[in-house]
Amino acid sequence: MTTPPPTGPGPAAPAFEALMAQVMATGRTAEVPTTVSRAWVELVGYHAAENHEEDFAAFAGRTPALFDKRLLTRFYRSATLAGAEARGTWVAPDLTPFPWNDPAGPTASSPAGVPLS
Secondary structure, three states: OOOOOOOOOOOOHHHHHHHHHHHHHHOOHHHOOHHHHHHHHHHHHHHHHHHOOOOHHHHHHHOHHHHOOOHHHHOOOHHHHHOHHHHHOOOOOOOOOOHHHOOOOOOOOOOOOOOOO
8 A cells, every 4th residue: 555645745755654564564454544644654754854863752752742642633624534535545634734845834833833842
């Protein structure tokens, strides 16, 4: 299962493809919501690239917003994420673009456009 890139190449596309290869090896692809999984991997990858942090625990401590279960609702309507299309394939954000696709650029609150605290 190969998913198209998010409205422009995301920073973590190779990581997501590696994750999905592992999932496919288990035969449980129907249990993995593609859009939710890829969006989160892309956001973590973007912040990781911005922070140049080698220690994941330190990175996680400095970026708690990435681990908020409501994070994706900043970019997507809940109904979009719950829909059949988003479970089976990539769906682009329908509220606001991801930071790497936002023509306005990152916000002042965070270099990646997501407040981190």
